[in-house]
Amino acid sequence: MNKPPEKADPQHVLQFLTTEHFTLQTARSATIMEANGRCALFLATVSSGVVALALIGQVSDMGQSFFLFGLVLFPALLFLGIFTFERVLQVCIEDLVIGCGINRIRHYYVELAPEVKPYFIRSIHDDMASLQKGMGVSPSRWQHLLTSPGMIGVLNSILVGIFTGLLASFAVVLSDYINIGLGIVIFGLSVEAHRRYQAKKFKEMESRLDPLFPSSPNPVIHKQPA
Numbered sequence: 001m002n003k004p005p006e007k008a009d010p011q012h013v014l015q016f017l018t019t020e021h022f023t024l025q026t027a028r029s030a031t032i033m034e035a036n037g038r039c040a041l042f043l044a045t046v047s048s049g050v051v052a053l054a055l056i057g058q059v060s061d062m063g064q065s066f067f068l069f070g071l072v073l074f075p076a077l078l079f080l081g082i083f084t085f086e087r088v089l090q091v092c093i094e095d096l097v098i099g100c101g102i103n104r105i106r107h108y109y110v111e112l113a114p115e116v117k118p119y120f121i122r123s124i125h126d127d128m129a130s131l132q133k134g135m136g137v138s139p140s141r142w143q144h145l146l147t148s149p150g151m152i153g154v155l156n157s158i159l160v161g162i163f164t165g166l167l168a169s170f171a172v173v174l175s176d177y178i179n180i181g182l183g184i185v186i187f188g189l190s191v192e193a194h195r196r197y198q199a200k201k202f203k204e205m206e207s208r209l210d211p212l213f214p215s216s217p218n219p220v221i222h223k224q225p226a
Contacts, residue, residue, distance in 0.1 A: 153194030
């Protein structure tokens, strides 16, 4: 019959958690670097594409070649933008999960030595409200626009709006005002679609990550990301 495992020495437990704390901090830095790298790559690609489109417009005198090049360029940029949005959103969620893990370890430090609590600036609670408060974030309906995936979502919406107006002007004989209006409408719908998708993913993450040390008995779950 196997003996039950002996209880670990508190000093060893502290060493384990300190190592885990360092590992989580390293992983969090990696998520930030990946998000920044992917955003920079997407922005550079969009910038290069717009410059190329401007050159084609000058050479073709805004003729058929300009429209054909734009109809090929914008779907390609949008393809890259959609996958950039999805990956940056995944990284952003991973960063929040890592932040919750760090707060749990910080909570153990306070359990071990309650007298050090006044010296911790960041929260020792792992519910989403405490994590957002520790980062100086006040959840609002527009908070998603301040995140990296929110920024990519708006750029994607601009691309799909321009592509819609360009396609309408090329395929159907309509006035410029109607084409511009159609592009604006599609832009607004796309922004809202990105926002809803982003909120859905964060809500799914919160439902799977039950707080062990909430700041209140009934922590408030926010739909908007930090």
